[in-house]
Amino acid sequence: AAEGAGHVAFSCADECHVEGKTFHYGASIPIAKALAAEVLLAYEMNGAALTPEHGAPLRLVVPGYAGVRSPKWLHTITVQDAPSDNPIQADDYKLFPPHVTKETADPTKGITINGLPLNSAICEPAPHARLSAGAATVRGYATATDRAVARVDVSQDGGRTWSQAELEDHSGGPWSWTFWHAMLDLPKGEHELAVRAWDDAGQTQPALPDDTWNYKGYLSAAWHRVSVLVE
Known part of the structure; x- marks a missing residue:
């Protein structure tokens, strides 16, 4: 060069x-x-x-x-x-x-914009799913670009309390997708599921899109939330 x-x-x-x-x-x-x-x-x-x-x-x-x-x-x-x-x-x-x-x-x-932020998402259950009361499996993925995903937390009450998810086939390497799952005990009623990831530098995602709002919507990586109804 x-x-x-x-x-x-x-x-x-x-x-x-x-x-x-x-x-x-x-x-x-x-x-x-x-x-x-x-x-x-x-x-x-x-x-x-x-x-x-x-x-x-x-x-x-x-x-x-x-x-x-x-x-x-x-x-x-x-x-x-x-x-x-x-x-x-x-x-x-x-x-x-x-x-x-x-x-x-x-x-x-x-x-x-070059590098991408730490991010995670819930893939299962789908938004507005109707579930049976009791044990429910929540699944999704997380990415940390040039860092590694170190931990994923899942909430069943919109972020007031959290449970730690299990990382699946976790390579710990950069640029890889990390799949995760968590078992939750869901009582009857409406629930807002949420997920947040942590990388190996101890950084995590913002709670709300407003925290990083910009008029083009770029790099929005707030907690992913999914509402479900448990019957």
Whole structure:
């Protein structure tokens, strides 16, 4: 890499049509991330050549980053001093504080979204499910991007009390999904189930979407909540 270069930019074959403008899709990532062992220029998947819908003939794969930073159908790769000036990189996927609106947003002052937050979700039971009173199994997943999921807590009363879930096939490694399950004893009535994950740095998720609200809704990773009726 050229001395002092801080970014690797990628230009793609697909065209974007946004607000009357036409341009090729493009993105960039910091050079330190580009040189990391986990980042791939992929031309095969599972031993077979990439298909067009997966980005053939060549695509970028950047574990732990937002999908927008893993562009498909690569055409040109450039090592450069500054991030890409492509509108996808320069104007979109920016994080703004709560008081900023669509009308007042200045892309040059937003935080560029690369890495993703700690997150978790309840997959079972489904929202508004009707369950029988007694033992109930709650299942879901958690992700911690470049850290490991260390613990998952599940609540049956909207977060007032918590039980620790059991982690399934837990690799403890970065970028992996961690599946979990918990057994709850649910009495009759309406219940708000909630889940929160903890990573190996002791960080956890915010309780409410309002805690990280922004007008585009980016990186919202508050406790996932599911309401159920127990009969």
